[in-house]
Amino acid sequence: MTTERNEPMLVEQDVHTDELLINMGPQHPSTHGVLRLVLRTDGEVVSEVVPHIGYLHRSAEKIGENVSARQWVPYTDRLDYLAAMNMNLGWAMTVEKLLGLELPERAKAVRVIMAELGRISSHLVAAGTYGLDLGSFTPFLYAFREREKILDLFEAACGARLTCSYIVPGGVTADLPPGWLEQCEAFLDQFMPTVDDLHAVLTNNAIFIRRTAAVGVLSAETAIDYGCTGPVLRGSGVDWDLRRDGEPRYRELYAGYRFDVIAPVDGRYPNAQNYPPVPREAVVGDSWHRYYVRMIEVIQSMSLVRQAIERYRRTDGPPGTPIKVAERLPKGEAYLETEAPKGQMGFMVIGDGTKVPWRVRARSSCFSNLSVAPVLCRGGLVADVPAVIGSLDLVLGEIDR
Amino acid sequence: MDAKSILDEIGRDHATWIVGSDLAAIDPWIEVAPDGLPEVCRVLRDWPALRMNMLHCVTGVDYFEPDEKKAAKVDWQPRVELIYHLSSLVHKHRIVLKVRLPRWKGGVEGALPEVPSVAGIWSTAAWHEREVFDLMGVRFTGHPDPRRILCPEDWQGHPLRKDYQPPSEYHGIRVK
Numbered sequence: 001m002t003t004e005r006n007e008p009m010l011v012e013q014d015v016h017t018d019e020l021l022i023n024m025g026p027q028h029p030s031t032h033g034v035l036r037l038v039l040r041t042d043g044e045v046v047s048e049v050v051p052h053i054g055y056l057h058r059s060a061e062k063i064g065e066n067v068s069a070r071q072w073v074p075y076t077d078r079l080d081y082l083a084a085m086n087m088n089l090g091w092a093m094t095v096e097k098l099l100g101l102e103l104p105e106r107a108k109a110v111r112v113i114m115a116e117l118g119r120i121s122s123h124l125v126a127a128g129t130y131g132l133d134l135g136s137f138t139p140f141l142y143a144f145r146e147r148e149k150i151l152d153l154f155e156a157a158c159g160a161r162l163t164c165s166y167i168v169p170g171g172v173t174a175d176l177p178p179g180w181l182e183q184c185e186a187f188l189d190q191f192m193p194t195v196d197d198l199h200a201v202l203t204n205n206a207i208f209i210r211r212t213a214a215v216g217v218l219s220a221e222t223a224i225d226y227g228c229t230g231p232v233l234r235g236s237g238v239d240w241d242l243r244r245d246g247e248p249r250y251r252e253l254y255a256g257y258r259f260d261v262i263a264p265v266d267g268r269y270p271n272a273q274n275y276p277p278v279p280r281e282a283v284v285g286d287s288w289h290r291y292y293v294r295m296i297e298v299i300q301s302m303s304l305v306r307q308a309i310e311r312y313r314r315t316d317g318p319p320g321t322p323i324k325v326a327e328r329l330p331k332g333e334a335y336l337e338t339e340a341p342k343g344q345m346g347f348m349v350i351g352d353g354t355k356v357p358w359r360v361r362a363r364s365s366c367f368s369n370l371s372v373a374p375v376l377c378r379g380g381l382v383a384d385v386p387a388v389i390g391s392l393d394l395v396l397g398e399i400d401r
Numbered sequence: 402m403d404a405k406s407i408l409d410e411i412g413r414d415h416a417t418w419i420v421g422s423d424l425a426a427i428d429p430w431i432e433v434a435p436d437g438l439p440e441v442c443r444v445l446r447d448w449p450a451l452r453m454n455m456l457h458c459v460t461g462v463d464y465f466e467p468d469e470k471k472a473a474k475v476d477w478q479p480r481v482e483l484i485y486h487l488s489s490l491v492h493k494h495r496i497v498l499k500v501r502l503p504r505w506k507g508g509v510e511g512a513l514p515e516v517p518s519v520a521g522i523w524s525t526a527a528w529h530e531r532e533v534f535d536l537m538g539v540r541f542t543g544h545p546d547p548r549r550i551l552c553p554e555d556w557q558g559h560p561l562r563k564d565y566q567p568p569s570e571y572h573g574i575r576v577k
Contacts, residue, residue: 053550053551054549054550054551054552054553057551057552059560061536061561062560062561097427098427222524224454224455224490225454225523225524225525226524226525227455227456227457227523227524227525238490240490245493247495332426332427333426333427333428333484334427334428335428335458335484335486335497337457344457346457346458346486348458348460348484350462358462359462359463361458361460363457363458363460363486367528367529367532368525368528371524371525371527371528372524400551401551
């Protein structure tokens with residue numbers, strides 16, 4: 001319905017003109033950072049897309065071999081800088097896996113609160129900037145207004161808005177300050193109308209649907225083959241979320257919480273009656289579904305934050321004890337993936353008995369999600385390239401590391 | 402399926418390619434001979450009981466101690482180790498594959514070690530192997546697009562090698 005390239009009025013498929021190489025980025029607004037795409041086009045149709053990455057490569061893994069595990073936490077902030085809390089969590093839990101640390105319930109509750117707030121803020125940026133990519137300015141303002149409030153909450157808890165370094169191996173750097181939970185609940189109480197506004201201006205907007213439905217359709221098989229994870233995988237109808245299906249160590253963090261994994265199974269979403277309807281034009285695995293999965297996950301995360309606040313109130317004592325800056329790591333290797341907002345973020349740490357890891361590895365979800373972009377864009381229109389790239393919700397800090 | 406059963410399943414017909422394992426490790430791993438990697442990977446992906454349909458991560462580790470005093474004390478042989486993290490979305494099990502390579506092919510400094518690419522088995526591998534080539538200096542034979550990915554194409558050396566020395570300048574830009 002949307003890429004009407006079979007309609008002769010719009011695109012003349014039979015007329016072949018000279019091939020043209022178009023360079024898009026690295027300073028293009030809809031590449032969300034410093035991604036460069038080289039498009040090979042014939043008229044309006046894209047025949048090949050070659051992504052070039054590495055413009056934001058800062059040798060994060062090499063730096064990890066020269067600082068202690070605790071000292072590397074601030075570097076994880078700068079991977080997915082739109083969800084620093086989730087990056088901190090992934091690294092902290094990987095180091096804890098190597099050390100064999102178990103955490104008190106209070107630390108787990110604080111971590112769930114922060115991880116889910118991070119997910120909400122990341123998905124808000126995704127939805128807002130996706131609107132910008134497609135020429136709609138209003139949702140960006142709605143989304144960023146609410147995100148500011150989440151960043152205020154982060155600032156109240158740890159002093160930083162973006163580069164939090166709050167969740168560290170062994171626990172969190174400080175307990176929540178007095179009044180924080182009430183401030184957080186006040187945010188959640190007033191937040192739902194904004195989600196409805198976003199649904200009104202994007203989800204069910206006729207122009208938005210025409211730009212995204214049936215554009216960049218990713219089949220479940222291709223998604224798995226390319227290692228796509230997170231909303232990109234679930235948007236293709238694969239019911240998979242590490243919060244439910246991950247390793248025991250990570251799954252335990254969410255044990256006892258009620259939440260749905262948002263993925264269209266047989267074309268239907270769980271509890272679909274509570275959410276905006278799926279338009280007829282949308283096909284499972286297209287850009288619209290990837291966007292929609294994120295928007296519904298925001299609602300799930302709100303519920304998770306409320307449940308975690310309840311748990312937090314039932315506990316006392318300190319939220320864990322952060323490891324020492326010069327903590328020695330035992331010999332061994334540990335790899336752990338967590339469900340970050342953009343997909344499964346994996347960290348690996350290899351200890352050699354000293355305080356500095358022998359090797360540090362960050363497996364980026366966006367890296368794999370971007371690698372499928374050439375498949376999605378091939379044969380589509382030039383104008384659909386931003387629609388597809390935006391729907392993957394990329395952050396180049398995480399891809400280039 | 403736990404790591405022991407996965408190892409038994411591969412070992413039934415392909416035991417010759419399995420050169421080591423540690424099932425008691427934090428993440429249990431199986432070591433595969435470089436030449437047998439594609440065959441073992443195909444078994445892992447295709448056998449109904451295994452169905453490892455997702456390759457999460459390919460990465461390399463350089464075991465080399467440039468400091469001579471420390472090198473005398475280490476309890477391992479110098480090598481480059483490749484690590485493949487696999488899981489099955491069908492059966493919800495996971496395994497780690499390892500491949501040991503010499504640091505340099507034939508012991509000649511500067512000659513990159515070689516291993517068959519698995520990009521034809523999981524498409525994820527295409528970009529991950531490019532990254533390992535770029536940063537760790539391992540050549541993947543049969544790779545569809547063997548270019549650097551994060552560093553510029555004319556970059557010299559492989560930064561994650563333990564004996565890597567960064568250049569003092571790159572096209573007139575001070576590096577150190």
